[in-house]
Amino acid sequence: MSAEFSVPLSQIVENLNLNKVYIAENYDDIKISTVEINRPGLELTGYFEFFDNKRIQVLGNTEFAYLGRFGSESQKMVIDSIFSFGPPAVIICRDIEPSNVILESAKLHKVSILSTNDSTSDLTARLVQYLNRELAPRITRHGVLVEVYGEGCLLLGDSGVGKSETAIELIKRGHRLVADDAVEILRTSASTLVGQSPQNIRHFIELRGIGIINARQLFGMGAVKTSEKIDMVINLELWDNAKVYDRMGLSNEYMDILGVEVPTLTIPVKPGRNLAVIIEVAAMNNRQKKMGYNAAKDLLASLGMDVNEVEESPKVIVDKWGN
Secondary structure: OOOOOOEEHHHHHHHOOOEEEEOOOOHHHOEEOOOOEEOOOHHHHOOOOOOOOOOEEEEOHHHHHHHOOOOHHHHHHHHHHHHOOOOOEEEEOOOOOOOHHHHHHHHHHOOEEEEOOOOHHHHHHHHHHHHHHHOOOEEEEEEEEEEEOOEEEEEEEOOOOOHHHHHHHHHHOOOEEEEEEEEEEEEEEOOEEEEEOOHHHOOEEEEOOOEEEEHHHHHOHHHEOOEEEOOEEEEEEEOOOOOOOOOOOOOOEEEEEOOEEEEEEEEEEOOOOOHHHHHHHHHHHHHHHHOOOOHHHHHHHHOOOOHHHHOOOOEEEEEEEOO
């Protein structure tokens, strides 16, 4: 199972450039562990049956307009009711000046008040996007991640099969390195995986016989990238004469990573094969398939053969990566 993550409130404030209106005593200890946020609506009317006090609360024009219909005593009762649940923070949008009732209740219940010039829609979009990435389920696996023609290719295989050497060749051909040796894989949505390198080994590559090199320093900024969506997985394995490798490309293989099925290829390795060129072709072919074109099906159709009779059923490789 993948671990659950949290992000400090102070980090959110810094990255989203939020203004500190009132900082509670426990500000530095508050951590956010859910990507959900809340604009109190029913809560302003006193309905709290499904209120989640772990969510950041967002107040905008609508909420303040509703509160403005009441006197200070009624406002205090409503705000105290919400703040008594101890939400991690309240963000006020459009730089609206909080009333004394809100500030007094925040001090009483130790709730930090933050503000931004953004509209509620813009702030919500930025905040959810940020939390989706920071709190995404993730795992770290041995491999190499490179961007080839805009496709994120995750190279897997046994140690010494040639993953790092292939990455170097791809860099020299104009493609970009994302991670070598250890790849952090994040599920940022139900259908999207993003790979990155751990901060302490970012841009470094180990080459047997040479040692450690820094791809960014050696090849320049254009040779590296901090993160990339994983579009396909390529398994590199030593050529086995007893094994039958796919020669048509009709069947589709997938690897299940954190609940996301990623197209997978197995490429046999032996002296004389130019792996960099093969991976370039694999990346371009994967893009064509996503756009609806399959060369094998086109060939069979041009030969007058029924594709449905020849095509194999899709095959799914179920992996335990985070499941």
